[in-house]
Amino acid sequence: RRWWVTLTPILLITFPAATQYFMWEKMRLPIGATFCVMTLHFGQWMNRVFNFYYWAWFPVNFTAPGLMIPSAIFLDVTLMMTGSYMFTALFGGMGWSLLFYPANWTWLAPFHLAYKHPSGPLMSIADLMGMEYVRSATPEYIRIVERG
Numbered sequence: 001r002r003w004w005v006t007l008t009p010i011l012l013i014t015f016p017a018a019t020q021y022f023m024w025e026k027m028r029l030p031i032g033a034t035f036c037v038m039t040l041h042f043g044q045w046m047n048r049v050f051n052f053y054y055w056a057w058f059p060v061n062f063t064a065p066g067l068m069i070p071s072a073i074f075l076d077v078t079l080m081m082t083g084s085y086m087f088t089a090l091f092g093g094m095g096w097s098l099l100f101y102p103a104n105w106t107w108l109a110p111f112h113l114a115y116k117h118p119s120g121p122l123m124s125i126a127d128l129m130g131m132e133y134v135r136s137a138t139p140e141y142i143r144i145v146e147r148g
Contacts, residue, residue: 017089030076045065075093086142
């Protein structure tokens with residue numbers, strides 16, 4: 001979970017870049033990355049709603065996917081403005097990664113609000129969610145590894 005900000009943009013750039021190449025070469029449409037990311041988000045939300053919420057009764061806001069839409073728009077705009085794959089790879093790929101974390105601030109911000117628990121401690125809503133929904137079936141050694 002700690003490498004979420006680093007690994008997600010690196011792993012998710014391959015399919016949008018390939019889709020962008022195909023749509024730019026065959027149709028001259030600079031919407032390949034955005035189209036790929038939108039279909040990816042649709043599939044991720046369907047997975048989270050049906051598998052986590054309906055199947056396992058896990059709250060949906062605990063399993064929100066990372067938002068990649070602003071990064072994909074930046075990648076498509078970079079290709080459209082430069083017309084070069086090299087500049088798109090250099091500047092668009094850098095913008096892809098750098099825009100990922102700020103784009104997710106909007107849906108992560110409410111979880112950092114302070115909450116005064118009736119039993120006394122002051123904590124964030126994210127801490128309260130972790131206390132109320134304990135990952136019960138996880139072995140202890142995985143918890144130790146995740147804690148670092």
